[in-house]
Amino acid sequence: MNPRWPRRGLYLITPDLADTGELLARVGAVLADAALLQYRNKAADAALRREQASALLALCRRHDVPLIVNDDAALAADIGADGVHLGEDDEDISAARAWLGRGALIGASCYDSLDRARRAAEAGADYIAFGAFFPSPTKPHARRATPALLRDSAALGRPRVAIGGITPDNAPLLIDAGADLLAVISGVFDAADPAAAARAYRDCFEA
Numbered sequence: 001m002n003p004r005w006p007r008r009g010l011y012l013i014t015p016d017l018a019d020t021g022e023l024l025a026r027v028g029a030v031l032a033d034a035a036l037l038q039y040r041n042k043a044a045d046a047a048l049r050r051e052q053a054s055a056l057l058a059l060c061r062r063h064d065v066p067l068i069v070n071d072d073a074a075l076a077a078d079i080g081a082d083g084v085h086l087g088e089d090d091e092d093i094s095a096a097r098a099w100l101g102r103g104a105l106i107g108a109s110c111y112d113s114l115d116r117a118r119r120a121a122e123a124g125a126d127y128i129a130f131g132a133f134f135p136s137p138t139k140p141h142a143r144r145a146t147p148a149l150l151r152d153s154a155a156l157g158r159p160r161v162a163i164g165g166i167t168p169d170n171a172p173l174l175i176d177a178g179a180d181l182l183a184v185i186s187g188v189f190d191a192a193d194p195a196a197a198a199r200a201y202r203d204c205f206e207a
């Protein structure tokens, strides 16, 4: 992975919000404690996604936090974002690399599969993501993974991202198993005090 990308910490993912002003305000309140931000909105049309991704990129630049776009390498390339996250229903890593170039950060969902992680690493993924590790309020039917997968994938030599139902309470278990980045939506954005929640995840890496 390009040394310019963060290798540890809170990987914040946006909730589906239709109001761009509200999205910016809620992300702006917690971005100081994030290592990476992913723009993910499964409910927006192409025009709104473009508007929101562009606005978040300006915010991220002010905080010096890289912006990853979920699902859509063309949008990431178009607005000059730092990378893309791809899952099994999205385009493949080589097509995204062609859109974004060598310096971009490309992440791959590997769910509960070490074999998929191996193939993603060989195809040039900069990080491999596993999960859901716990029941996810955002994606209740997500496939489940176990912490052993984090240990078993260490030899692939890519930063390992954990996702799915992660809270400041269960985060240490995943970090102990080898997670480098913790990808979180509801644990921050549905918290009573989102800024305090974001700080609590960050503190888990410093404990």
Ligand SMILES: Cc1ncc(COP(=O)(O)OP(=O)(O)O)c(N)n1
Binding pocket: 011, 038, 040, 042, 070, 071, 085, 086, 087, 088, 089, 090, 107, 109, 129, 130, 161, 163, 183
């Ligand atoms: C960091 C991270 N890990 C996993 C996912 C899930 O990607 P995918 O399986 O493509 O599902 P959607 O997010 O597109 O619903 C992710 N977005 N980010």
Ligand SMILES: Cc1ncsc1CCOP(=O)(O)O
Binding pocket: 131, 132, 135, 136, 137, 138, 139, 142, 163, 164, 165, 166, 183, 184, 185, 186, 187
């Ligand atoms: C996109 C995705 N993929 C697996 S779980 C998940 C959602 C994570 O959100 P939360 O942190 O609210 O469980």
Ligand SMILES: [Mg+2]
Binding pocket: 070, 071, 085, 086, 087, 088, 089, 090
């Ligand atoms: Mg996807």
